[in-house]
Amino acid sequence: MENRDTETYPLLTPLNHRQQNQTTTVVFNAESNDISPITGAGEFAREFLVESKKLWYLAGPAMFTSIAQYSLGAVTQVFAGHVGTLQLAAVTVENSVIAGFCLGxxxxxxxxxxxxxxxxxxxxxxxxxxxxxxxxxxxLNATALILSLLYIFADPLMKLIGQTKAISEAAGVFALWMIPQLFAYAMNYPIQKFLQSQSKIMAMAWIAGVALVGHTVFSWLLMLHLGWGLAGAAVVLNCSWWFIVVAQVVYVLSGSCGEAWTGFSFKAFQDLWGFVRLSLASAVMMCLEVWYFMALILFAGYLENAEVSVDALSICTNILGWTIMVSFGINAAVSVRVSNELGASHPRAAKFSLVVAVITSFAIGILLSLVLIIFRHQYPMLFSNDPEVRKVVIELTPMLALCIVINNIQPVLSGVAIGAGWQAAVAYVNVACYYLFGIPLGLFFGYALDFGVLGIWSGMLAGTVLQTLVLFIMVYRTDWNNEASLADERIKKWGGA
Incomplete structure (x- = not known):
C-alpha cells in the first residue's frame, strides 16, 4: 500500500501527480494515484485518519459557515420571541415558509x-x-425576480392555506421587507459553491463569523433596545446577508482564486440550457427536502391553539436547523471530496470519503442529542417567555433528539448524490418517501389519531428514515469505477468546454 501521508491535502491542488506527466485530459484508471484496496483493520484505521484530516480541513470551516449563516435567521427568531408571541409566529412563518420556500x-x-x-x-x-x-x-437572479411575487402576496397566500388572520398579516408585512434577502440568496450560494470547490473555506468562515457577531449586536439594539420590533429585524437581517455577499465578491475579485476567476465573460451566456437542466434537477432535489420541513410548520398552524403549536415547533425546528448545519458542513466537505476524486478518476478514494463522512456525522449526531436531552428543561427558556410554549417544547425534546441523529446522516448521503451528479434520481426518491409516504402518515397520526404536533412529526420523520435507507442502498450499489469514468462526460453535458 502506497504511503499517502506525504500528500495530506491533495485536493488543494487541481492537477494531481498523474497529470504532471500527461495531458490534462482525464483518462480513467482506477489504479492511478487512487488509494489501494483496504484489506485489514490497520489499513482502514490508517486511511480513516488520512481521510479525516482532508474532510475536517473542509468540514470545520464549512460547518462554522453553515451554522453562522443559519443563525442569522435563528437569532432574529430568538429576539422576536422576546418581543411577543405574534411577532415570533410572524418571523417563523416568513422564515420557514416564504423564505424557506425560496431558499430551497x-x-x-x-x-x-x-x-x-x-x-x-x-x-x-x-x-x-x-x-x-x-x-x-x-x-438564480432571474429566478429571484419570479419568486419575489411570493413575498409581495405573502399575506393572501398565508390566509389561502389556512393560517390565522393575525399571523398572516404580520408575516405578510415582514415578507415585503425581506425581499432584498431573496436577491442576496441568489448571489450568495453560487459564490459559496465556487469557493467551496476550490477548498477556499476559511475566507467564507471569517466573513460569516463577522456577519453573525454584527447581526446579533444590531438585532438586540434595533429590535429590543430601540423598540423597532419586526422593522428592526428586517433591516438587520437584510444588511447582514448583503454584507456576506459583498465581502465574498470582493474576495473573489481581489485575485485570490487564481485561474478559477479570470473576469466577467460572455461565455456565461453560452450553453445555458445544459446548465439550467442540472440547476432545475438540483433545485427539485433540495426543494423537496426544505419544503418537507416547511410543511411541518404549516400543519401545526391548523391545530388547536395554533400560536402555541407553531411557536413550540419553531423552537424545535430552530434547534434542529442548527444541528443540521453541522451535518451540512460535512455534507459540503464530502461533496467536494467525492466530486474532486471522481473528476480526478479516483473511485476508491471517493467511496472511502463517504464512509468516513457517514461515521463522523453519526457520532456527532449522537453527541448533540445527548446534550439536548440533558438540558431539556433549561434550553426552552432561551427562546420563549411563555410557560405553555416551554412545556410543549420539553415534551417534544425526545422526538427532536431522535430527529437530530437521523438528520445527521441524511445530508451526508445527499452530499454524495450532489458530488456524483445524481440530483434527478434523488428528486424521485424524495417525492416518494416524503410526499407519498411521510406527509400522509404524519397527517394520519396528527389528525385522525389526534396525536397533535408529535403525531405529525412522527409520521414525517418516518419519511426521512425511509429516504435515508433508499439513499444508503443507492450508494451501496453504486459502481464507483463507472462514476469516475463518466465525470468528464458530465462536465461536457452540463455546459463544460
Whole structure:
C-alpha cells in the first residue's frame, strides 16, 4: 500500500501527480494515484485518519459557515420571541415558509455548482469555474425576480392555506421587507459553491463569523433596545446577508482564486440550457427536502391553539436547523471530496470519503442529542417567555433528539448524490418517501389519531428514515469505477468546454 501521508491535502491542488506527466485530459484508471484496496483493520484505521484530516480541513470551516449563516435567521427568531408571541409566529412563518420556500429553490439551483465546479476542479479545468458561477448568477437572479411575487402576496397566500388572520398579516408585512434577502440568496450560494470547490473555506468562515457577531449586536439594539420590533429585524437581517455577499465578491475579485476567476465573460451566456437542466434537477432535489420541513410548520398552524403549536415547533425546528448545519458542513466537505476524486478518476478514494463522512456525522449526531436531552428543561427558556410554549417544547425534546441523529446522516448521503451528479434520481426518491409516504402518515397520526404536533412529526420523520435507507442502498450499489469514468462526460453535458 502506497504511503499517502506525504500528500495530506491533495485536493488543494487541481492537477494531481498523474497529470504532471500527461495531458490534462482525464483518462480513467482506477489504479492511478487512487488509494489501494483496504484489506485489514490497520489499513482502514490508517486511511480513516488520512481521510479525516482532508474532510475536517473542509468540514470545520464549512460547518462554522453553515451554522453562522443559519443563525442569522435563528437569532432574529430568538429576539422576536422576546418581543411577543405574534411577532415570533410572524418571523417563523416568513422564515420557514416564504423564505424557506425560496431558499430551497436558490440553494438547490446553486448546488449544481457543487457537481460541476467540484468535478472540473478535480479534472484540472480551472477556467470553467468562474464561467459556471456567472451562469448560476444569471439563472438564480432571474429566478429571484419570479419568486419575489411570493413575498409581495405573502399575506393572501398565508390566509389561502389556512393560517390565522393575525399571523398572516404580520408575516405578510415582514415578507415585503425581506425581499432584498431573496436577491442576496441568489448571489450568495453560487459564490459559496465556487469557493467551496476550490477548498477556499476559511475566507467564507471569517466573513460569516463577522456577519453573525454584527447581526446579533444590531438585532438586540434595533429590535429590543430601540423598540423597532419586526422593522428592526428586517433591516438587520437584510444588511447582514448583503454584507456576506459583498465581502465574498470582493474576495473573489481581489485575485485570490487564481485561474478559477479570470473576469466577467460572455461565455456565461453560452450553453445555458445544459446548465439550467442540472440547476432545475438540483433545485427539485433540495426543494423537496426544505419544503418537507416547511410543511411541518404549516400543519401545526391548523391545530388547536395554533400560536402555541407553531411557536413550540419553531423552537424545535430552530434547534434542529442548527444541528443540521453541522451535518451540512460535512455534507459540503464530502461533496467536494467525492466530486474532486471522481473528476480526478479516483473511485476508491471517493467511496472511502463517504464512509468516513457517514461515521463522523453519526457520532456527532449522537453527541448533540445527548446534550439536548440533558438540558431539556433549561434550553426552552432561551427562546420563549411563555410557560405553555416551554412545556410543549420539553415534551417534544425526545422526538427532536431522535430527529437530530437521523438528520445527521441524511445530508451526508445527499452530499454524495450532489458530488456524483445524481440530483434527478434523488428528486424521485424524495417525492416518494416524503410526499407519498411521510406527509400522509404524519397527517394520519396528527389528525385522525389526534396525536397533535408529535403525531405529525412522527409520521414525517418516518419519511426521512425511509429516504435515508433508499439513499444508503443507492450508494451501496453504486459502481464507483463507472462514476469516475463518466465525470468528464458530465462536465461536457452540463455546459463544460
Amino acid at each position: 429553490i436558490t440553494v438547490g439551483m446553486g448546488s449544481a455548482l457543487e457537481t460541476l465546479c467540484g468535478q472540473a476542479f478535480g479534472a484540472g479545468k480551472l477556467d470553467m469555474l468562474g464561467i459556471y458561477m456567472q451562469r448560476s448568477w444569471l439563472i
